[in-house]
Amino acid sequence: MKILIYGINYAPELTGIGKYSGEMTEWLVKQGHEVRVITAPPYYPEWQVKEGYQSFSYKQETVNGVAVFRCPLYVPKKPKTVNRLIHLSSFSFSSFPCVLSQIRWQPDVVITVEPTFFCTPAALLLAKLTRAKSVLHIQDFELDAMLGLGMGRQGALSKFALFCERFVMQHFSAISSISGSMLDRVAKKLSNPLELILFPNWVDIDFVTPDADSDYFRALWSIPTTSKVVLYSGNMGKKQGLELVLQAADYFKKQQEVVFVFVGTGAALYDLKQKAMDLNLPSVHFFPLQAYEDLPKLMAFADIHLVVQKKGVADAVLPSKLTTILSAGGTALITAEEHTELHRLCINNPNIAHCVEPENSDDFIAALDDLLKAINVANRSYNPTAREYAEQFLGKQQVLTRFVLDLENMVRKEGDIFT
Numbered sequence: 001m002k003i004l005i006y007g008i009n010y011a012p013e014l015t016g017i018g019k020y021s022g023e024m025t026e027w028l029v030k031q032g033h034e035v036r037v038i039t040a041p042p043y044y045p046e047w048q049v050k051e052g053y054q055s056f057s058y059k060q061e062t063v064n065g066v067a068v069f070r071c072p073l074y075v076p077k078k079p080k081t082v083n084r085l086i087h088l089s090s091f092s093f094s095s096f097p098c099v100l101s102q103i104r105w106q107p108d109v110v111i112t113v114e115p116t117f118f119c120t121p122a123a124l125l126l127a128k129l130t131r132a133k134s135v136l137h138i139q140d141f142e143l144d145a146m147l148g149l150g151m152g153r154q155g156a157l158s159k160f161a162l163f164c165e166r167f168v169m170q171h172f173s174a175i176s177s178i179s180g181s182m183l184d185r186v187a188k189k190l191s192n193p194l195e196l197i198l199f200p201n202w203v204d205i206d207f208v209t210p211d212a213d214s215d216y217f218r219a220l221w222s223i224p225t226t227s228k229v230v231l232y233s234g235n236m237g238k239k240q241g242l243e244l245v246l247q248a249a250d251y252f253k254k255q256q257e258v259v260f261v262f263v264g265t266g267a268a269l270y271d272l273k274q275k276a277m278d279l280n281l282p283s284v285h286f287f288p289l290q291a292y293e294d295l296p297k298l299m300a301f302a303d304i305h306l307v308v309q310k311k312g313v314a315d316a317v318l319p320s321k322l323t324t325i326l327s328a329g330g331t332a333l334i335t336a337e338e339h340t341e342l343h344r345l346c347i348n349n350p351n352i353a354h355c356v357e358p359e360n361s362d363d364f365i366a367a368l369d370d371l372l373k374a375i376n377v378a379n380r381s382y383n384p385t386a387r388e389y390a391e392q393f394l395g396k397q398q399v400l401t402r403f404v405l406d407l408e409n410m411v412r413k414e415g416d417i418f419t
Contacts, residue, residue, distance in 0.1 A: 007113030
């Protein structure tokens with residue numbers, strides 16, 4: 001098949017949507033498909049365009065057999081509601097002519113990755129002009145997340161935005177998303193039935209394993225093997241609500257063997273560092289993103305992994321970091337409301353992780369205390385339930401193979417011919 005991937009995030013971004021889009025396209029090329037990508041210069045999660053790329057210029061490159069078209073993008077230094085909207089809009093406008101230039105290529109499938117939803121009109125136009133199948137792949141309900149975080153107000157403007165979202169979604173050939181609950185939300189938004197595809201985020205289960213070197217980062221960062229490490233790794237933004245972790249660190253600061261480690265970057269990093277200094281928390285450490293090849297060792301380094309989000313966003317954004325934690329057999333403490341995908345995961349798979357209500361510091365600290373007491377520093381072990389779930393449901397090969405079969409079946413439905 002000829003497949004066009006259209007989205008704002010792409011490799012070499014090491015975390016989030018860009019990581020998955022990059023791995024997907026390279027896998028598709030290895031399977032014999034012809035793939036093109038229309039994207040922006042890499043900027044996430046640092047919110048700074050990486051060296052070798054420019055914000056306001058077009059660039060075409062070939063990366064691991066994938067033709068990649070980079071389009072100009074405005075990147076705010078401190079993302080807030082207004083400049084984030086400008087950021088998203090800038091890519092949708094700059095990429096529009098690049099999308100239309102693919103008419104000559106005649107793709108079989110056009111896959112648009114949300115965010116950003118602003119790109120959907122161009123994708124639908126291209127699909128109509130080339131008679132290609134159109135798929136909206138939802139990694140993040142950006143409008144729902146915005147409203148859930150209180151960035152928007154439930155008024156006439158919000159209702160109009162939701163109406164526009166429903167109208168546009170209805171014109172895709174199919175909609176895919178990363179969890180069952182997110183597909184349920186899609187179904188509620190639609191006025192007419194549409195083909196829905198479950199396309200979860202995956203993990204390389206042969207790369208991230210429970211038997212990785214757990215002492216590598218302890219030695220690198222001078223953390224004793226007798227310390228109990230509580231790790232948050234990934235993006236540090238508003239929707240995480242990571243102040244909760246600092247409250248827990250403050251509670252446990254008299255227990256010198258308990259160490260809190262933040263690895264990553266994001267819009268909230270400066271404020272978190274400042275608050276940790278204000279609270280005088282010597283047990284809290286901040287480190288930058290680590291090389292991807294060291295990811296298994298980072299997962300093995302932690303005794304407890306944190307998956308933390310605010311109320312109202314846990315079901316709209318399923319954390320991709322969780323797949324890696326499960327593959328490593330990690331012990332995870334998750335904050336999630338009832339009836340969300342995360343909560344459903346914990347209920348349907350006893351012992352896979354520990355789940356508490358978001359923004360409830362008492363419950364969070366109590367659960368963390370129980371997990372810390374259960375750690376035997378002389379004989380650490382992994383969580384077999386988590387690892388078994390990853391092997392059964394989250395393997396990269398299995399997930400991508402199923403998705404390609406869904407695409408091929410969709411293209412064949414009306415007798416289309418592809419190569």
